[in-house]
Amino acid sequence: MSYRTSPSADYVEDVSPGRGALPPRAWYASSDAPSLSLNGSWRFRLSATADAEDDAFAEPGYDAGGWAEVAVPGHWVLQGDGAFGSPIYTNHLYPFPVDPPHVPTENPTGDHLRVFDLPSDWPSDGGAVLRFDGVESCARVWLNGTELGEFKGSRLPHEFAVGHLLKPGGNVLAVRVHQWSAGSYLEDQDQWWLPGIFRDVTLLHRPAGGVGDFFVHASYDHTTGEGTLRVDSDVDGRVTVPALDIDIATGESVTVAVEPWTAETPKLYDGVLATEGERVPLRIGFRTVVLEDGLIKVNGRAVLFKGVNRHEWHHEKGRALDLETMREDVLLMKRHNLNAVRTSHYPPHPAFLDLCDEYGLWVIDECDLETHGFTEQDWRDNPVDDDRWTPALLDRAARMVERDKNHPSIVFWSLGNEAGTGRGLTAMAEWIHDRDPERLVHYEGDWNCRDTDVYSRMYAFHDEVDKIGQRLDGGTRKRRELPFIQCEYGHAMGNGPGGLADYQELFEKYERLQGGFIWEWIDHGVKHPELGYAYGGDFGEELHDGNFVCDGLVFPDRTPSPGLVEYKKVIEPVHIEGDGANGIVRVTNKQDFADLSALAFEWSCQVDGETVESGALAVPALAPGESAEVKLPEPPVDGRGGERQWTVRALLADDTLWAAKDHVVAWGQFAAGARPLPSFPATDRPVREADRITLGPAEFDARTGALRSIGDVEVSAPRLDVWRAPTDNDAGAEWQTDTRYGMLWRTLGLHRMRHRLVSVEAGDDALTVRTRVAPAAREVGLDTVYRWTSDGERLRLSVSVTPEGDWTVPLPRLGVRFGLAQADRVEWFGGGPGEAYPDTRTASMIGRWQSSVDELQTPYLRPQENGARADVRWVELGGLRIEGDPEFWFTARRWTTEQLDAARHRTDLTPGDTVWVNLDHGQHGIGSQSCGPGPLPQYFLKAEPAEFAFVFSTTT
Ligand code: GAL
Numbered sequence: 019m020s021y022r023t024s025p026s027a028d029y030v031e032d033v034s035p036g037r038g039a040l041p042p043r044a045w046y047a048s049s050d051a052p053s054l055s056l057n058g059s060w061r062f063r064l065s066a067t068a069d070a071e072d073d074a075f076a077e078p079g080y081d082a083g084g085w086a087e088v089a090v091p092g093h094w095v096l097q098g099d100g101a102f103g104s105p106i107y108t109n110h111l112y113p114f115p116v117d118p119p120h121v122p123t124e125n126p127t128g129d130h131l132r133v134f135d136l137p138s139d140w141p142s143d144g145g146a147v148l149r150f151d152g153v154e155s156c157a158r159v160w161l162n163g164t165e166l167g168e169f170k171g172s173r174l175p176h177e178f179a180v181g182h183l184l185k186p187g188g189n190v191l192a193v194r195v196h197q198w199s200a201g202s203y204l205e206d207q208d209q210w211w212l213p214g215i216f217r218d219v220t221l222l223h224r225p226a227g228g229v230g231d232f233f234v235h236a237s238y239d240h241t242t243g244e245g246t247l248r249v250d251s252d253v254d255g256r257v258t259v260p261a262l263d264i265d266i267a268t269g270e271s272v273t274v275a276v277e278p279w280t281a282e283t284p285k286l287y288d289g290v291l292a293t294e295g296e297r298v299p300l301r302i303g304f305r306t307v308v309l310e311d312g313l314i315k316v317n318g319r320a321v322l323f324k325g326v327n328r329h330e331w332h333h334e335k336g337r338a339l340d341l342e343t344m345r346e347d348v349l350l351m352k353r354h355n356l357n358a359v360r361t362s363h364y365p366p367h368p369a370f371l372d373l374c375d376e377y378g379l380w381v382i383d384e385c386d387l388e389t390h391g392f393t394e395q396d397w398r399d400n401p402v403d404d405d406r407w408t409p410a411l412l413d414r415a416a417r418m419v420e421r422d423k424n425h426p427s428i429v430f431w432s433l434g435n436e437a438g439t440g441r442g443l444t445a446m447a448e449w450i451h452d453r454d455p456e457r458l459v460h461y462e463g464d465w466n467c468r469d470t471d472v473y474s475r476m477y478a479f480h481d482e483v484d485k486i487g488q489r490l491d492g493g494t495r496k497r498r499e500l501p502f503i504q505c506e507y508g509h510a511m512g513n514g515p516g517g518l519a520d521y522q523e524l525f526e527k528y529e530r531l532q533g534g535f536i537w538e539w540i541d542h543g544v545k546h547p548e549l550g551y552a553y554g555g556d557f558g559e560e561l562h563d564g565n566f567v568c569d570g571l572v573f574p575d576r577t578p579s580p581g582l583v584e585y586k587k588v589i590e591p592v593h594i595e596g597d598g599a600n601g602i603v604r605v606t607n608k609q610d611f612a613d614l615s616a617l618a619f620e621w622s623c624q625v626d627g628e629t630v631e632s633g634a635l636a637v638p639a640l641a642p643g644e645s646a647e648v649k650l651p652e653p654p655v656d657g658r659g660g661e662r663q664w665t666v667r668a669l670l671a672d673d674t675l676w677a678a679k680d681h682v683v684a685w686g687q688f689a690a691g692a693r694p695l696p697s698f699p700a701t702d703r704p705v706r707e708a709d710r711i712t713l714g715p716a717e718f719d720a721r722t723g724a725l726r727s728i729g730d731v732e733v734s735a736p737r738l739d740v741w742r743a744p745t746d747n748d749a750g751a752e753w754q755t756d757t758r759y760g761m762l763w764r765t766l767g768l769h770r771m772r773h774r775l776v777s778v779e780a781g782d783d784a785l786t787v788r789t790r791v792a793p794a795a796r797e798v799g800l801d802t803v804y805r806w807t808s809d810g811e812r813l814r815l816s817v818s819v820t821p822e823g824d825w826t827v828p829l830p831r832l833g834v835r836f837g838l839a840q841a842d843r844v845e846w847f848g849g850g851p852g853e854a855y856p857d858t859r860t861a862s863m864i865g866r867w868q869s870s871v872d873e874l875q876t877p878y879l880r881p882q883e884n885g886a887r888a889d890v891r892w893v894e895l896g897g898l899r900i901e902g903d904p905e906f907w908f909t910a911r912r913w914t915t916e917q918l919d920a921a922r923h924r925t926d927l928t929p930g931d932t933v934w935v936n937l938d939h940g941q942h943g944i945g946s947q948s949c950g951p952g953p954l955p956q957y958f959l960k961a962e963p964a965e966f967a968f969v970f971s972t973t974t
Pocket of ligand 1: 109506
């Protein structure tokens with residue numbers, strides 16, 4: 019056989035979507051037509067440019083024995099231990115010159131080769147289709163030496179008719195994949211650039227008379243309780259739904275009583291579409307999505323999205339996800355009360371949408387389109403406003419809609435993300451509205467809402483959202499009539515996001531606000547042998563955006579971060595509040611569709627954080643939006659005079675698809691009595707002996723007044739501490755210059771405070787140490803007085819702080835830090851089990867908790883302040899018991915704040931000999947300023963006069 023030499027690589031820079039592929043159609047699995055997965059190990063050859071090699075490798079008989087191998091699905095840059103190049107991370111900058119449609123001559127090109135035999139029972143009649151579910155960014159395909167075509171549109175399916183080319187054995191499938199193409203200009207999403215065949219490759223038998231494309235229309239009329247089904251099909255056939263006694267011809271409608279599909283009640287009916295040559299299973303969900311009265315309504319009711327943006331991510335495999343990983347995402351979302359996903363910023367693997375149908379999640383399905391890098395040139399030459407690119411845009415829209423149109427979970431089609439505005443987007447919206455008038459269209463980039471059915475924004479601050487809720491935000495007439503969602507908010511980068519509860523309050527207050535989607539689901543950390551997880555810059559990229567790619571509610575290995583735990587509490591479907599003094603609990607069903615019959619309620623009563631009694635609580639099966647007051651039992655009689663509180667939990671009454679019986683869905687806690695504060699009369703007096711002062715169990719340095727030990731426990735003396743290793747949200751985004759406190763704190767020098775000793779006074783009943791704490795080069799300071807008293811056994815430290823000078827910034831933290839030579843187990847009574855800060859504390863539950871020092875750490879990928887526990891009444895560690903007056907924030911770690919601040923990766927942190935303990939009277943809020951608002955004013959830790967105290971005793 020001969021082959022053509024020097025194939026032109028012109029198609030790489032061609033703005034057209036490609037050539038040779040079949041028209042897009044619905045994605046389905048046949049009941050009876052066989053298919054052959056071509057996933058597995060493929061031969062692989064990497065070249066440096068698009069045209070370095072000819073296409074001889076596509077010919078049968080080519081000897082690729084000397085080639086490397088890669089796994090398909092996969093990205094070659096994540097395989098071969100660096101031999102095949104590396105990932106590149108940029109947020110919006112194109113990692114190549116903006117010179118559309120041209121791409122660099124250096125264009126890593128991977129030739130992929132796979133030889134396969136047909137199974138012996140592969141039917142000899144009919145045709146066959148070769149399907150690629152995702153290839154980044156441009157592929158040219160040959161089968162048995164015949165070129166099939168080439169395509170772009172990385173996260174979209176492409177199929178080729180191949181029946182006439184197949185042989186029983188030795189079929190040679192050759193795929194040439196270019197990292198860069200004209201298509202790359204349309205795929206400038208904030209994520210790693212990862213070339214490769216990263217989704218399945220499948221050969222599908224197509225029987226004669228088999229199903230082609232079909233469109234399930236299943237609506238629900240909430241006024242009658244009836245559903246109407248019609249299945250339009252390219253190939254005529256019959257549709258049966260046994261549970262509904264439906265047996266109709268394709269194209270024919272039938273209306274019957276049904277249970278509707280909602281994300282809360284994802285009722286699916288199994289059906290079959292049968293044509294002459296094939297049967298295809300259907301999973302039908304009846305629901306109707308409309309824009310009515312300025313609201314997004316499903317089945318007649320306005321919905322509130324409690325959503326998240328989900329990129330596809332696996333820390334070793336990149337965007338090549340297997341079914342179990344997808345299911346894990348869905349399970350985690352359901353278990354954390356989420357009800358919606360935006361598939362940012364491309365259609366996901368189709369199996370993910372099946373899971374959304376099955377488990378119940380509202381979906382905004384987003385097209386694979388982003389041209390954000392053009393913002394650098396004021397959007398000049400933006401492909402979405404250039405007619406030459408419109409066919410490519412329409413191709414992308416069609417490939418998404420046609421593939422995914424049969425999923426009841428999808429309520430919105432999204433045109434893409436951050437692509438500016440332009441005629442191409444309008445053309446997409448028009449095509450989509452026409453093709454599928456039964457769903458709504460979303461796009462954030464056009465605040466005038468020219469083409470969309472919802473006013474959508476990202477990272478709007480709370481005060482603006484409040485205005486939008488009241489319809490005081492102006493805008494075009496069309497926009498004023500539309501509902502509002504935040505397609506991105508709550509930037510979950512590092513510690514945070516803060517302020518979620520405040521957003522949720524707004525969403526629940528104003529009808530126009532229909533919720534939002536946290537940015538984002540998962541940190542895109544790449545597993546790395548030395549760094550733990552790599553982020554931008556770790557592969558030597560010349561342009562990169564650092565750890566901006568690590569901004570998820572779950573860590574790269576899908577461990578929930580405190581942000582997810584907080585979000586779960588903020589969006590809980592049942593609100594439980596109580597009046598502890600009168601023993602009354604008020605329960606509100608915050609769901610949109612389901613009553614409370616799936617839940618069981620349980621009360622418990624705690625004394626000093628320990629549960630003394632518990633029992634079932636009868637709560638009526640309230641309808642959505644309804645509330646009821648329920649009487650709690652008589653408080654248990656208990657001789658102890660401690661702090662009393664009630665906890666009420668809502669649990670799953672039975673096993674569900676996504677969690678087992680007794681899974682906690684929601685909870686509320688309320689005090690039944692005040693906390694007795696620790697106090698004692700100061701009976702001991704400080705005694706000076708040579709170089710030391712003793713007071714009760716404590717010994718101090720006589721010259722400096724520094725505490726040295728309490729009983730047998732040696733300590734390095736508590737000192738005022740105001741520094742925390744700035745979080746990503748403290749550091750803020752580069753475009754928010756005047757409120758980036760993480761930076762301003764450092765400029766002021768809060769990370770290098772000096773402590774000037776003013777006096778050490780051993781008085782009659784107290785040892786008083788006066789100091790002034792201030793940074794070099796500045797006149798601001800904090801007058802700090804430590805007053806020590808004792809009753810012989812216990813030691814009380816009262817700290818009083820008076821700011822001096824003109825403090826123009828809030829403080830990061832305010833408290834004392836001290837060191838313990840030995841500490842491991844920690845027990846405390848206060849907020850837990852996880853971390854909390856002033857505006858991330860909704861999920862912090864008051865109780866008795868235990869941990870090791872190591873487990874107290876939250877392993878953010880870029881190390882930063884973490885691990886504080888809120889409302890701590892007392893803590894025991896390292897032989898000490900510390901009680902707070904008032905409650906305090908507690909942190910302990912095996913490294914100093916300075917070491918934490920200096921670290922770039924988790925692996926930079928190595929435990930030292932000392933455990934450093936912070937007891938804080940205050941912490942500054944967290945906010946989400948890494949891309950959004952900073953903490954709200956009520957969470958500022960202002961530099962103001964403060965007094966707080968701790969009582970120390972030994973536990974041994
Ligand atoms: C948005 C964008 C996301 C991501 C986020 C910041 O502007 O749509 O893709 O970049 O900001 O993490």
